[in-house]
Amino acid sequence: MEIADGWDEVEIGRSRGGLPLTLYRPAGAGTIDGLLIAGIHGEEPETLLLARRLLERIDGTDTSWAILPCANPDGVLHGVRQNAAGVDLNRNFPSASWQAGHSFTYPPGTQVRQREHRTNRSSPGETPGSEPETQALVALIESLHPEVILDLHSPLELIAPTPAADPELVARLAAAADLPVQPNIGSPTPGALRDWCTDHDIGAITYEVEHAALPQLVARHLPGLSALVTH
Ligand SMILES: [Zn+2]
16 A cells, blocks of 8 residues: 555655665644654564554544654565664663663563564664764654653563553553553663663653554554544
């Protein structure tokens, strides 16, 4: 399906591997209320497809949200978590929590993630914010000043808001998909986008879908996500 009418395509930067980072924003819109990010982890391409479904089904004139459906095109292209430099972008943000050296990507023992191309060790980059994708995202958030950021992931099946996220909005999202709200994912995520948002008092919601086929994910999650971006 084609992208619906009423969206402007904007290149906000390039990946480490030279691929465009494409933002969709409502044509001619002034204020952007929300920013939806998907595909920051390249081995979670179902998140990109969910974002794409929103762009196909929602006209740009019916929303004040901007959508970045693929924050890590290098990783999606190669079916791996990291960008072309081997960096987990969601451990590369210049948050107070950023740490050199490897970190756990997800709680040890989370068997659902033990797949061939998933590793439980993440490279955070040489320095905080070293990667062009991270820099583009930080610049985007600082220029748009969205009231809320929704970051799509899989497969932990939960919603993890930062303290500044609107609790009513979080509750609506959780109810729509029958997802638990779990502000603490269970292990530290140094250099994560959500940590950086917490540092800057930005309302951000990590939205983790389950490991499932796309039709099932669309049926469960698209109604709540559509309501969110057209509210
Ligand atoms: Zn993820």
